[in-house]
Amino acid sequence: MKLPAPLIEGRLIRRYKRFLADVVLPDGSEVVAHCPNTGSMLGCQPAEARVWLSASDNPRRKLKYTWELVETAPEEVACINTSRPNSQARYAIAQGVVDELEGYGTCRAEVRYGAEKSRIDLHLSDHKSLADAWVEVKNVTLCEDGLGYFPDAVTTRGQKHLRELMAQARAGERAVLLFVVNHTGITSVRPADHIDAAYGRLLREAEAAGVELLAYRADLSGPEGPDGDISLVESVPVILQA
Structure with missing residues (x-):
């Protein structure tokens, strides 16, 4: 089972208002991604963690990017999208x-x-x-x-x-x-x-x-x-x- 491709790597700045996350992309630009997780995400939002986003071309969406994965520790990855x-x-x-x-x-x-x-x-x-x-x-x-x-x-x-x-x-x-x-x-x-x-x-x-x-x-x-x-x-x- 595959996530929408390609995944886009970035660095987490912060998660806020439960549904939003600020992420820095490799080119230095900052984007706001949808965070599809209403829970505490305990241990899954370390500062400056590597994250992976999926992107949508749907013009009706308010936010283009969706936060899918996060590196919680070296060589350890979690999927935080609770719709999956x-x-x-x-x-x-x-x-x-x-x-x-x-x-x-x-x-x-x-x-x-x-x-x-x-x-x-x-x-x-x-x-x-x-x-x-x-x-x-x-x-x-x-x-x-x-x-x-x-x-x-x-x-x-x-x-x-x-x-x-x-x-x-x-x-x-x-x-x-x-x-x-x-x-x-x-x-x-x-x-x-x-x-x-x-x-x-x-x-x-x-x-x-x-x-x-x-x-x-x-x-x-x-x-x-x-x-x-x-x-x-x-x-x-x-x-x-x-």
């Missing part, structure tokens, strides 16, 4: 990369479900032998000493999603939480109890109730730096022990 994970997950499932979700004939996005009136990211159906799979996708970019943590801020919305998944599991359906690991330095995923202890407790409760916890890491760097390939390539463990 659902597509990454869907593409990986269709390509047979996610072993646990192979064999489904139909995949629908944003299907309404649940007592709390949610929309599931992906609903998989038409499997020869398995129940429908309700797949919630979460983006993981917070890396601390090679460990990936979710969430990077308190998330009442994420807690709601876990309750909905537990209800599906108890009803006999497959309920799946798929962590899309969009940071090349992450080797495992665990709940960020130090950030949102309530989410950590609920995640462990969900696993005990039958919710399947999966994590797949994206390949974000080519041999000479990011080349726009954000495909999921391998599973990494989800560790719940404190």
